[in-house]
Amino acid sequence: MNNLRTPPAPANGRLGVLLPGLGAVATTFIAGVELARRGLGRPIGSLTQLGTIRLGKRTDGRTPRIAEFVPLSALDDLVFGAWDPIPDNAYDSAIEAGVLQRYEHIEPIADFLKTIVPMPAAFDRHYVKRLDGTNVKHGTSKRAWAEELREDIRRFRAENACERLVMVWCGSTEIFIRPGDAHRTMEAFEAAIDADDDAIAPSMLYAYAALMEGVPFANGAPNLSVDVPALVALATERGVPVAGKDFKTGQTLMKTIIAPGLKARMLGLDGWFSTNILGNRDGAVLDDPESFRTKEESKLSVLEYILQPELYPDLYKNYYHKVRINYYPPRGDAKEGWDNIDIRGWLDYPMQIKVDFLCRDSILAAPIVLDLALFLDLSSRAEMGGIQEWLSFYLKSPMHAEGLYPEHDLFIQQTKLKNTLRWMMGEEQITHLGLEYYTEESGIATGD
């Protein structure tokens, strides 16, 4: 046992989950938690609810559920708040999103969903061109918006008697913004807010407000938001955990499952063509080239980091990688993603893999929101501030320390996540070396 750390404080009291963006993902998440609480649905896809963790040797027989091993908030202790420029409450928004079946999963909890009414959003069409909304904060002063968001957070905490809060950005993908001078230091960032600089997107103001109020922040979209040096420094200095960017669902989830397997077996890659059709509001926003650019950057970098062409030029030097997203309204949230993968084997013989994933994006994203919320809160009680790289498991473009490359391989990410939980609780790391099972003393290999 490694007893150098004090284990995280217990998860007493209510945990408020604040969601900028009350669209398909957020309502599917909220409804799912409420259905699970009432025994009307199962939280499939959530590690915090269903996962186990092995402790000690394989022969020890210690495999508790993660929720029993680390102190996590119970679903019954979660309360929800949101902001959205569209004034629909969670019931209307869930119906509009069309993810969940109305009579099976929305009507039975309608009363609850109707109580979640979005607060006026800090919203500017400059950053999300395909949206318009009436439920917005007045004026255009970024400083005033930041202050109002901080007030919203404080009010929500008091009105709902929350012990702790976390914030998960479930808002639309904003236009592509390159990190620049305004994002480099907190002084520059504060000055840019005061100057209403275009470099400060609304998602950054939510992140800033959260950090100033000591609230952990995760970013589920690919826009920069908290992933700028100034806000990372603020999070580190204040000991507030942050994670991002872009929930790892759908096609990218498949990529990070398949690509490490190809690399592990030293199979070459000539090309990977990915195309998607989707018809929800997210699809409409991504139909705008500027928002698509943000998403494209996030989706493209994954393969490069997993395959490491610089280390394996024979296999991966010149592969062709293309990602398309097409807005196709009839599909709604039931997206279809095709992948054509041209691979190369022994003596350069070409082969092909075709994947046709009829997935449901928000069904895959909702458990990620839950896990990020619970694990960020855990990090906070474990006094781990700044970037939580161990949560990369959930994210397409994981935030990482400067000068470090991000780890995209889902299975390395999973090992890292579980080892972090072991470390937090003073348990041994698991290396999978396992030689001890094959010694005389073990009595296993020798049949004793």
Ligand SMILES: NC(=O)c1ccc[n+]([C@@H]2O[C@H](COP(=O)([O-])OP(=O)(O)OC[C@H]3O[C@@H](n4cnc5c(N)ncnc54)[C@H](O)[C@@H]3O)[C@@H](O)[C@H]2O)c1
């Ligand atoms: N569904 C997935 O699998 C998945 C995966 C990765 C990333 N994402 C990202 O998660 C986000 C949410 O996805 P979704 O399918 O719920 O989209 P959605 O369009 O249904 O919901 C987004 C909501 O955010 C609101 N919004 C926009 N700007 C806002 C602002 N400044 N403040 C508050 N609210 C704002 C919109 O009005 C909308 O209701 C998107 O950015 C999407 O790209 C989703």
